[in-house]
Amino acid sequence: MNDLADKRVLITGASTGIGAAAAKAFAAHGAVVRVHYNQSRDEAEAVATDIVKAGGRADLIQADLTQPHTAESLVHAAAKSMGGLDILVNNAGSLCGRTPFGEWDDALYERVMALNVRAVIDACQAATPYLDAAGGGAIINLGSIAAVDGGGPGSGHYAAAKAYVHTLTRHMARDLAKRNIRVNAIAPGVIATPFHAKTPPERMAAMRAAVPAGRVGEPQDCVGPILFLASDQMSGYVTGQILHVNGGQLMP
Numbered sequence: 001m002n003d004l005a006d007k008r009v010l011i012t013g014a015s016t017g018i019g020a021a022a023a024k025a026f027a028a029h030g031a032v033v034r035v036h037y038n039q040s041r042d043e044a045e046a047v048a049t050d051i052v053k054a055g056g057r058a059d060l061i062q063a064d065l066t067q068p069h070t071a072e073s074l075v076h077a078a079a080k081s082m083g084g085l086d087i088l089v090n091n092a093g094s095l096c097g098r099t100p101f102g103e104w105d106d107a108l109y110e111r112v113m114a115l116n117v118r119a120v121i122d123a124c125q126a127a128t129p130y131l132d133a134a135g136g137g138a139i140i141n142l143g144s145i146a147a148v149d150g151g152g153p154g155s156g157h158y159a160a161a162k163a164y165v166h167t168l169t170r171h172m173a174r175d176l177a178k179r180n181i182r183v184n185a186i187a188p189g190v191i192a193t194p195f196h197a198k199t200p201p202e203r204m205a206a207m208r209a210a211v212p213a214g215r216v217g218e219p220q221d222c223v224g225p226i227l228f229l230a231s232d233q234m235s236g237y238v239t240g241q242i243l244h245v246n247g248g249q250l251m252p
Contacts, residue, residue: 002233004230006032007030007031007230009031011089014035014089015043016194018188018219019089032082038062038092061081063077066111066114066115096157100154101156117165128181143188144158144162144188146159166242187242188221188246189247190216191216192216211246212249217245229243
């Protein structure tokens, strides 16, 4: 996939997990990468250091995407530092805590939707002019198996937010296709990342047992699908798709 060389890539939530693995992979293919983080500066620095030591190009960029308009500022700052933007990966997301349905309140709703929905919309809107200026590009959103199956205990808002992301991806793909901007999503199943660090062992065991492949996924399992959707050589006629990465747990 030599068409990723010199592409300018912004990955949100890239300090750990899927985002970190994707950042290293893009850099290994010659892309210029901006590693976004919020609080995990040490982890983000480690990712960027690993990339640079391997001969790649990466730098850090901080933003709290739960706050209004910060996603826009993040995109503008990243594009300015790289001289433009070719690929946006909206990876940042969180449950913001597992909360039973009967205990939901407005504050939880606002937190979950701000990070998982509003930040994605704002980042995509801010990125579009840069992708236009580049003659087109790719947006890859991170959805979830939860968007289809309703999510695990206490994750209803998150599941609904990811369903929004899936539908938003399809809408944006239609809206931006004539501008040569492809918009797709991957929908990971259970992936061994810090996202699941607080999941009780018995819950993880049950989720593992539900996967036909016999194991939970690793961040690296999501890298190939992300690079595929970013590459015009590999997926130039692919847009509006939700690519499920779940070891067979869900086959929509």
